[in-house]
Amino acid sequence: MTYRAPVADIAFALKHAAGMRSAIADGIYGDLDEDTIDSVLEEAGKFASDVIAPLNRIGDTFGTPFKDGNVTTPPGWKEAYTSWAAAGWNGLASPADFGGQELPHAVNAACVEMWNAASMAFGIGPVLTMAAVDALHAYGSDDLKQKYLEKLISGVWMGTMQLTEPQAGSDVGALRTKAERASDGSYKITGSKIFITYGEHDLTDNIIHFVLARLPDAPPGTKGISLFLVPKFLEDGTRNDVRAHSVEHKMGIHASPTCTMVYGDKGGATGWLIGEEHKGMLCMFTMMNRARLAVGLQGVAIAERALQQAFAYARDRKQMGKTIIDYPDVKRMLLTMRVMTGAARAICYATGVQLDRSIRSQTDAARKLANERASLLTPVAKAFSTDVGIEVASLGVQVHGGMGFIEETGAAQHYRDARIAAIYEGTNGIQAIDLVTRKVPLEGGNTVRLYLNELRETVKAVQASNSPAFGETAARLNEAVDSLERVTQWLLSQKTSDATLAGATPYLRLFGNAAGGCMLADQALAALREAGDAPARVALARFFAENIAVQASGLERSVVDGAQSITDAEAALA
Numbered sequence: 001m002t003y004r005a006p007v008a009d010i011a012f013a014l015k016h017a018a019g020m021r022s023a024i025a026d027g028i029y030g031d032l033d034e035d036t037i038d039s040v041l042e043e044a045g046k047f048a049s050d051v052i053a054p055l056n057r058i059g060d061t062f063g064t065p066f067k068d069g070n071v072t073t074p075p076g077w078k079e080a081y082t083s084w085a086a087a088g089w090n091g092l093a094s095p096a097d098f099g100g101q102e103l104p105h106a107v108n109a110a111c112v113e114m115w116n117a118a119s120m121a122f123g124i125g126p127v128l129t130m131a132a133v134d135a136l137h138a139y140g141s142d143d144l145k146q147k148y149l150e151k152l153i154s155g156v157w158m159g160t161m162q163l164t165e166p167q168a169g170s171d172v173g174a175l176r177t178k179a180e181r182a183s184d185g186s187y188k189i190t191g192s193k194i195f196i197t198y199g200e201h202d203l204t205d206n207i208i209h210f211v212l213a214r215l216p217d218a219p220p221g222t223k224g225i226s227l228f229l230v231p232k233f234l235e236d237g238t239r240n241d242v243r244a245h246s247v248e249h250k251m252g253i254h255a256s257p258t259c260t261m262v263y264g265d266k267g268g269a270t271g272w273l274i275g276e277e278h279k280g281m282l283c284m285f286t287m288m289n290r291a292r293l294a295v296g297l298q299g300v301a302i303a304e305r306a307l308q309q310a311f312a313y314a315r316d317r318k319q320m321g322k323t324i325i326d327y328p329d330v331k332r333m334l335l336t337m338r339v340m341t342g343a344a345r346a347i348c349y350a351t352g353v354q355l356d357r358s359i360r361s362q363t364d365a366a367r368k369l370a371n372e373r374a375s376l377l378t379p380v381a382k383a384f385s386t387d388v389g390i391e392v393a394s395l396g397v398q399v400h401g402g403m404g405f406i407e408e409t410g411a412a413q414h415y416r417d418a419r420i421a422a423i424y425e426g427t428n429g430i431q432a433i434d435l436v437t438r439k440v441p442l443e444g445g446n447t448v449r450l451y452l453n454e455l456r457e458t459v460k461a462v463q464a465s466n467s468p469a470f471g472e473t474a475a476r477l478n479e480a481v482d483s484l485e486r487v488t489q490w491l492l493s494q495k496t497s498d499a500t501l502a503g504a505t506p507y508l509r510l511f512g513n514a515a516g517g518c519m520l521a522d523q524a525l526a527a528l529r530e531a532g533d534a535p536a537r538v539a540l541a542r543f544f545a546e547n548i549a550v551q552a553s554g555l556e557r558s559v560v561d562g563a564q565s566i567t568d569a570e571a572a573l574a
Helices: 007-016 020-025 034-062 077-086 105-118 120-139 142-154 280-316 328-360 364-405 411-422 428-439 442-465 473-493 498-502 504-530 534-547 549-561 563-567
Strands: 158-162 178-181 187-197 207-214 225-231 242-247 258-263 269-274
Touching: 007 020, 007 034, 007 105, 007 328, 007 504, 020 034, 020 328, 034 077, 034 105, 034 120, 034 411, 077 120, 105 120, 105 280, 105 328, 120 142, 120 158, 120 187, 120 207, 120 225, 120 269, 120 280, 120 411, 142 225, 158 187, 158 280, 187 207, 187 225, 207 269, 207 280, 225 280, 280 328, 280 364, 280 411, 328 364, 328 504, 328 534, 364 411, 364 428, 364 442, 364 504, 428 442, 428 498, 428 504, 442 473, 442 504, 473 504, 473 534, 473 549, 498 504, 498 563, 504 534, 504 549, 534 549, 549 563
Parallel strands: 158 207, 178 207
Antiparallel strands: 178 187, 187 258, 187 269, 207 225, 225 269, 242 258
């Protein structure tokens, strides 16, 4: 089964769970209205469904053949990318002064979901170009902007993000790639990088690499890292001293060329500084935070694709005289897939709306508040959603039974593709640590307290609806928010230690469950006000509350009481 973009669900989540309708009412988006947003989403859905999605299986089987330093992308890949870029999708949220459309990041987030659901291996490439545009626009010199931004925004050229090295892994401060100052103001880059997505390909005539490297007089660790723009081809058309050494053979996303890159075979690749010397991590975090939201959306995307396929199979597959969708355990799996996908989608879109508010709000105070909220939600969006992608894809295999384990059905590909998203752009464990050590303490804990207050308002609204169809939704969500609040206060009262770090991952899941459950309830309440599909949305909010949110007390105990069993477990790890 191929993919059909769920445009109506996407638009509803944007407006009613993520807060876009409120943002429009507040004037955040100027004269942009819902009809325009709906039109953009509809066109994106058509392109994703009709052009990209049919290439997904082809890309998985063809892969990225590598010969003489060159990558060949799968049949139809280049034509699809060229059409996609020509339609302006790459520059949807990019600055208008360099050819972008400057539409909301939240709308672009919805489109990113669709590109990646159609084919994650296709969708990941443009995500890094978009992140490169953000970093270059924020920190690049006027000269670099004039030379590179328009072509990156148009998609005529693509960009990469290059951090990882074999000896460093997630410890970026241990990188060894070197940069030497040249007399003309440029730099010579030597070293190697691994796991570089779209480091080499045939989709565009040039590839613009954004590379972290260390100057000779740099201080140790991350404080001594600088960011450089290193094009594959220089302005005069000559090939720069950078090449792909090999392409990784991966578990999934086979059509995404993941490369080992080498700089300096002939003395050093020519690059130009972005931002200030030794301040590269500041610039790179602009790229990484956008990319982390995009990777969270990949989790949503794969979950949606697996969900669609599992539902179609369950409706058609008959056993013992009836279709398997009629069996309670299959219903449980399908409902779990649907609500987890919806919760993750809402969290990611809400992060996108806060990013927009952090840029577009009219006052410094409003922009600051939104930036703090986006900072709080970003690790949850990345880690919760990519965990959900894996779990939903796994359930999709289970719904198919033995046929799910057979490659021809496609269910296995979704699981293989989903697995990387919890690893790259900062592993989910790192996201959880970031949440408890840096984001929860923002503004002395006031940022997270304000968010908890908003979750409380949703619970009160469910209670006030007096709708019997909600069942125990209000009570179960209230218990989940209670657990989250108690654990949050506990974390704020602690000094960072092995105990707090040991509970970071269950805390993030608790946060995602409470937030996601309330956002599904927000959508159900909106549907009740607007009629339409209210029975379905209320039923989904209820299922989440009574089957997923009830995990809160166990997660709370794991965070507060379970740490000792980890820190004292040396004997079991010997």
